[in-house]
Amino acid sequence: MLQAIASRxxxxxxxxxxxxxxxxxxxxxYAVTAGHAGEMTVRDALNSALDEELARDPSVYILGEEVGxxxxxxxxxxxxxxxxxxxxxxxxxxxEAGFTGIAVGSAFAGLRPVCEFMTFNFSLQAIxxxxxxxxxxxxxxxxxxxxxxxFRGPNGAAAGVGAQHSQCFAAWFSSVPGLKVVSPYDAEDAxxxxxxxxxxxxxxxxxxxxxxxxxxxxxxxxxxxxxxxxPIGKAKVMRPGKSITITAHSKMVGFSLQAAxxxxxxxxxxxVINLRSLKPLDRDTIAASVxxxxxxxTAHPLTPPPKTPTPDSTPQNPNP
Amino acid sequence: MGAPSSGSxxxxxxxxxxxxxxxxxxxxxxxxxxxxRVRAVATTAKKDVAPSATGKSAITPEAAKxxxxxxxxxREFEExxxxxxxxxxxxxxxxxxxxxxxxxxxxxxxLRPDDHVCSTYRDHVxxxxxxxxxxxxxxxLFGKATGCCRGQGGSMHIFSAKHGVLGGxxxxxxxxxxxxxxxxxxxxxxQVLGEESSDSVTVSFFGDGTCNVGQxxxxxxxxxxxxxPHIFVVENNKWAIGMNHPRAxxxxxxxxxxxxxxxxxxxxxxxxxxxxxxxLKVREVAQEAIARARRxxxxxxxxxxxxxxxxxxxxDPDELRSKEEKAKYAARDPIPQLKEYMLKSxxxxxxxxxxxxDKVTAEVEDSVKFAxxxxxxxMSQLLENVFADPRGFGIAPDGRxxxxxxxxxxxxxxxx
Numbered sequence: 001m002l003q004a005i006a007s008r009x010x011x012x013x014x015x016x017x018x019x020x021x022x023x024x025x026x027x028x029x030y031a032v033t034a035g036h037a038g039e040m041t042v043r044d045a046l047n048s049a050l051d052e053e054l055a056r057d058p059s060v061y062i063l064g065e066e067v068g069x070x071x072x073x074x075x076x077x078x079x080x081x082x083x084x085x086x087x088x089x090x091x092x093x094x095x096e097a098g099f100t101g102i103a104v105g106s107a108f109a110g111l112r113p114v115c116e117f118m119t120f121n122f123s124l125q126a127i128x129x130x131x132x133x134x135x136x137x138x139x140x141x142x143x144x145x146x147x148x149x150x151f152r153g154p155n156g157a158a159a160g161v162g163a164q165h166s167q168c169f170a171a172w173f174s175s176v177p178g179l180k181v182v183s184p185y186d187a188e189d190a191x192x193x194x195x196x197x198x199x200x201x202x203x204x205x206x207x208x209x210x211x212x213x214x215x216x217x218x219x220x221x222x223x224x225x226x227x228x229x230x231p232i233g234k235a236k237v238m239r240p241g242k243s244i245t246i247t248a249h250s251k252m253v254g255f256s257l258q259a260a261x262x263x264x265x266x267x268x269x270x271x272v273i274n275l276r277s278l279k280p281l282d283r284d285t286i287a288a289s290v291x292x293x294x295x296x297x298t299a300h301p302l303t304p305p306p307k308t309p310t311p312d313s314t315p316q317n318p319n320p
Numbered sequence: 321m322g323a324p325s326s327g328s329x330x331x332x333x334x335x336x337x338x339x340x341x342x343x344x345x346x347x348x349x350x351x352x353x354x355x356x357r358v359r360a361v362a363t364t365a366k367k368d369v370a371p372s373a374t375g376k377s378a379i380t381p382e383a384a385k386x387x388x389x390x391x392x393x394x395r396e397f398e399e400x401x402x403x404x405x406x407x408x409x410x411x412x413x414x415x416x417x418x419x420x421x422x423x424x425x426x427x428x429x430x431l432r433p434d435d436h437v438c439s440t441y442r443d444h445v446x447x448x449x450x451x452x453x454x455x456x457x458x459x460x461l462f463g464k465a466t467g468c469c470r471g472q473g474g475s476m477h478i479f480s481a482k483h484g485v486l487g488g489x490x491x492x493x494x495x496x497x498x499x500x501x502x503x504x505x506x507x508x509x510x511q512v513l514g515e516e517s518s519d520s521v522t523v524s525f526f527g528d529g530t531c532n533v534g535q536x537x538x539x540x541x542x543x544x545x546x547x548x549p550h551i552f553v554v555e556n557n558k559w560a561i562g563m564n565h566p567r568a569x570x571x572x573x574x575x576x577x578x579x580x581x582x583x584x585x586x587x588x589x590x591x592x593x594x595x596x597x598x599x600l601k602v603r604e605v606a607q608e609a610i611a612r613a614r615r616x617x618x619x620x621x622x623x624x625x626x627x628x629x630x631x632x633x634x635x636d637p638d639e640l641r642s643k644e645e646k647a648k649y650a651a652r653d654p655i656p657q658l659k660e661y662m663l664k665s666x667x668x669x670x671x672x673x674x675x676x677x678d679k680v681t682a683e684v685e686d687s688v689k690f691a692x693x694x695x696x697x698x699m700s701q702l703l704e705n706v707f708a709d710p711r712g713f714g715i716a717p718d719g720r721x722x723x724x725x726x727x728x729x730x731x732x733x734x735x736x
Contacts, residue, residue, distance in 0.1 A: 069640060070562030093532035093568035094492060094560055125491065125533075160412030160463070162474040164490035 045190035064116030100126035117153035135178030152206035181279040185253040186217035192230030235282035241271035248299035391421040394445035417445040419629035422654035426602025438499030441476035458687035464694035493533030499524035503550035529560025544588030549613035584621030596624030702731030
């Protein structure tokens with residue numbers, strides 16, 4: 001759903017055209033464009049990232065339902081059990097609260113679990129462990145006990161799977177201090193952000209999308225590097241433009257790009273920002289864009305859009 | 321609390337002297353079955369119930385035909401769902417019950433209209449057995465406005481207030497406390513509101529995978545603690561998607577297998593293991609559990625050993641189950657078993673059985689036709705049924721209630 005918020009940003013607030021251009025340059029530095037290494041599906045991007053991180057660090061392990069012998073409910077962990085064994089790719093019983101708690105506890109003790117939820121709807125069965133254990137313990141222990149865990153799985157709507165399988169939890173998790181929330185769109189995002197999340201020392205909610213798993217995206221040589229890591233907290237300008245800024249994450253980035261193509265025919269030049277990271281949110285990139293275009297639209301899979309500001313809906317006045 | 325009421329729509333089963341002969345014939349009918357175990361672990365339940373020394377109560381022809389019809393309906397309906405799914409009439413998640421009919425028919429056909437049933441996503445046949453018309457379920461699966469949930473629930477969320485079907489939950493284990501809650505209401509009406517006649521029971525159906533979810537244990541405890549008229553029915557089909565039961569569940573101490581029924585006594589209720597491919601055995605065990613619940617003696621845990629002939633869902637490649645295992649259970653198909661039994665014991669003739677099959681085929685085809693011809697939901701449904709009171713959407717800036725605004729009836733109003 002697109003919600004246009006008209007905003008007149010004061011020109012030259014950051015010291016003129018050069019200042020604005022400089023910001024834009026910095027924002028776009030996180031767009032990887034050099035050279036093409038072919039295409040990769042999001043599924044393969046996630047799979048290869050997991051594979052490489054398991055190889056790199058023996059304290060990394062994967063647990064979740066059907067991640068092993070079944071090759072993953074959505075085949076994201078295909079081949080990993082065969083390669084790394086059942087000690088590092090663990091099939092759990094159906095007991096989210098239990099296995100999430102075990103994962104969190106093991107992270108407190110020094111391991112780096114990648115905990116899969118078959119969909120993020122099932123994370124509700126484990127919400128106590130996610131919020132009260134994983135998110136808050138670093139604070140409660142005054143920095144002594146951290147939780148280097150990644151919770152990953154499909155988030156948001158799929159195709160006709162009913163009310164209990166379709167919720168988007170981006171805003172829910174973003175409202176919890178102590179949790180980082182990232183939401184990749186394409187294969188590059190998937191690889192770079194998953195590696196970053198696994199190497200991150202805080203709990204990261206890694207919100208994928210089932211519909212995107214099978215989609216193929218062009219990638220560059222850089223993306224295939226074993227140490228290709230995208231910074232958490234940096235958005236990417238997918239498509240530069242002058243007329244209006246559209247911010248989106250995950251599947252909505254694709255829709256925004258399609259909308260931009262349609263609007264280009266009408267002479268409206270959209271700048272599409274792939275947020276990538278919802279918490280922390282890259283306000284600088286958004287602000288720089290809006291200063292240029294003076295109009296902001298947020299594409300978010302919530303229906304209808306909420307009135308209270310979420311990390312996804314940028315405030316009316318982007319100037320802090 | 322007085323004599324146990326039969327409470328079932330079928331006629332009361334009566335013991336005859338030919339029961340042992342019948343049992344022998346049933347044994348012969350299924351030579352490849354594994355050892356049958358019908359065991360009540362706690363003995364208190366048996367005191368007030370007519371002793372079933374032969375292991376199988378007799379069943380009347382009417383009851384047998386009713387149960388047979390129900391099983392055949394369940395099977396034909398599910399197989400039609402598969403066809404419709406592959407033709408694109410149905411989409412999303414569809415989890416079929418084929419092979420497990422004996423459990424649904426064996427238990428639910430004994431229930432009254434005011435009893436409740438709670439299930440997981442494998443709920444089509446539970447709803448059918450409870451009396452929800454096939455048309456309404458098929459239309460729901462097609463996502464049409466004439467479905468039992470107006471197209472808003474789908475395959476995994478079949479609800480019917482009229483027939484006491486409390487869902488239909490995607491989250492396994494979620495339905496169990498809900499079912500226990502309905503039993504709570506029944507006990508509450510009796511104990512608090514003084515309605516002596518309130519003795520409705522609730523049955524929760526779930527699988528072996530569910531028995532590792534915490535809510536299962538919490539529910540067992542509370543049902544026993546409050547002596548609620550609830551029956552826990554575990555449809556142990558050995559597989560939770562791709563997880564074989566022994567891989568997910570620890571063995572009960574001293575056993576070779578992870579028995580679920582043994583967890584009942586630990587929580588204060590009898591646990592019973594039954595052959596879930598034999599509808600008459602399931603029926604007998606269910607009769608005892610229902611009578612116990614209606615008397616006010618509390619819950620029972622029934623573990624029915626059964627098997628799903630198809631994969632977890634229609635999207636499941638079902639690569640992990642061996643052909644041998646599938647063949648072994650296909651040979652124990654509950655429908656041919658009952659058919660042979662009915663013919664051998666004179667409960668039904670070939671002609672009557674054929675008539676049942678014809679009626680079922682007609683009913684299922686009618687349900688597809690109905691669903692096909694039904695309209696899709698209107699856009700206006702998007703904002704309906706979110707709140708029981710539409711004023712819950714609040715007051716619009718212009719001072720009127722939001723549901724009174726023009727956009728509301730087209731499902732496109734700004735509502736927050």
